[in-house]
Amino acid sequence: MADPAPTSPAADRAARVALTWLAEPGNQSVWSLVEKYGAPETLARFLRGEAPTAAQRAAVQAKAEDLAPRRLMELTVERAERLGARIVVPSDEEWPRRVESLATLELDGTGRIIENVRPPLCFWVRGPWPLGETLERSVAVVGARAATPYGLHVTHEISYGLAEHGWTVVSGGAFGIDAAAHRAAMAAGGRTVAVLAGGVDRPYPAGNTAMFERIAETGLLISEWPPGAEPMRHRFLVRNRVIAAATVGTVVVEAAARSGAAQTMSRVLALNRTAMVVPGPVTSAVSVGCHEMLRERPETILVTGPAHVLEAVGQAGEYLVDPPRGPARRRDSLDEESALVLEAVPARGTATPEELAAKAGLELRTVLRRLSLLEVAGFIERRATGVALLSRSDFPA
């Protein structure tokens, strides 16, 4: 690695890592300084004792005595490499641009989270997929740890359905609804992203370790905190803003009264994302929070299954080249993979996704993903026997 110069990408990356080590992610004043002066200059100011708050200056002094920032960066990169993790910063192609919405999120005065609402400086990432592409068509499915069999069942239905339609399922890795969401997405052969509140080397809770290992192989484990960071209580609230910002919408399946889910939903709505809530028996304590949200936030959409969720996030339309759902699009507006899939669909009759995958020379998962897009864009339709072209007169061959 080249010696970090003040303006190089490597210096930017190193400074972001060091700043994450000196202040909690999302910190309002740190983020503002980075926006204004860049990460290396911000770090330099911190190390000169010019951090904005007395607490930050004390933290810098305490931590910088232990380890120089240059050495910290080297150690962090080494540790990440040993873990098979990578550091992703905004200049990387795989940076998930949607989290930048946090730059303008209005602070709403709900306690300490107020200080930690700004975009991440960097992510630690484990898993085989580019982060940004994976989150582009993603829905968060979250809820209570103390979930009921009812909640777990509905979570499975929604998450499986989303994955089947090529959507990434994002959640927090916790017991209960979160774990059910991740597992169902993987069961459907889809991608799932666990957004952690501590280091990617120690995903929490330890009881879900086997699941986290599977996620790291088939999806992504991501965190704003460096390896080794403890999943402290307030970090879950800081982490939740990323789940809200990185996805097209969030589904809350079960939530107790006055749970963190309501705070997450406030973020979701403030970010103009789609807020979805599954109702449940009014006699169930873990549906009380869901009913509260539906009563108190009229923008919240009641959903009962994957069809409702797909309808809601499909309307948001963020994954289409051209948002409004209109008549069939011209073929030449398609990306290469979609064009290959469309070419493979027979002129008459239907073909199964497996047949299309073989004919197009693409993986089944890719074909399923592209079929959803082609369907919404009006090129194809799904019938009982398989996929069929919509009238060719609608677009030039």
Next chain:
Amino acid sequence: MADPAPTSPAADRAARVALTWLAEPGNQSVWSLVEKYGAPETLARFLRGEAPTAAQRAAVQAKAEDLAPRRLMELTVERAERLGARIVVPSDEEWPRRVESLATLELDGTGRIIENVRPPLCFWVRGPWPLGETLERSVAVVGARAATPYGLHVTHEISYGLAEHGWTVVSGGAFGIDAAAHRAAMAAGGRTVAVLAGGVDRPYPAGNTAMFERIAETGLLISEWPPGAEPMRHRFLVRNRVIAAATVGTVVVEAAARSGAAQTMSRVLALNRTAMVVPGPVTSAVSVGCHEMLRERPETILVTGPAHVLEAVGQAGEYLVDPPRGPARRRDSLDEESALVLEAVPARGTATPEELAAKAGLELRTVLRRLSLLEVAGFIERRATGVALLSRSDFPA
């Protein structure tokens, strides 16, 4: 009875009964003629063969051959008297004025109901209470016949809670949610009104006969159809408009997909009544209709128990002298019973409703009813140990 002259109240009553016998209640053209010419003149026109539609003219001809209208009225009154039923018309003090809102209900083109949406011409009533007063503070609680134990439980909670707070529970007498609503209101010592789709002599279904007898003793059985009328299928839809119009709001507890409940809710909303829906497990077929309403009609309020219902109908405020919930009202604006109850509340400390009933010389039921009003009006508050006065400085002693 005096011989009915064309302009007398007795002639009006007789003509309304005869017109009900000649055309279905709520009939648009009959109601318009009665508004314009009065019931006796409208009946005279019908008998002269001047009914607005060919079907009506044929019905008049067929029916008038069997029985002259004067004789019909006599027979109907005799029959009603034998049943312990009375005929209530708009000129009676106990006429429920809220049903007159149907005069301006906009027609929405949902099938044959379009012809039968106007106010009733008269009611047959069985039971000890004045109809209008009983419906003044009333909430409809309705839902599926094929209710689940969950739905029956929630219905009981809501209906019992409403009755405890002095609200009349209105429903349709059917198996399932309707019957549970009536029974819970009676169990709480409250009033309940069954709005029937056939004669009050043959409340439907026969399986609920014992319940209907109890309702006739402790509440009210009412119908727009004369004794002997069959509860035909379309009459339930015609009847539903009265349930929607006569109450401050309607709660649907369980409803299957595309059930009649959605049509009832359209009426409730069109009449500016409070539309309330209880959610349920998304896995339950009889909650599908509830979730549809909550998704498709954003004015619908999700409620999970009596507190939510009371809050919603309390806000509607129809039972207060002065609708907006403001600071404490002056004592001299109170009705006599409320003033007696308020006098009985001790200046310091608390008293139980039973103690207040003894001191005020009123029935416990009356005391409970008036306490709700006094609470909402800001005179008293309920504490763990009983009822207490709010600061006397707020109103003159």
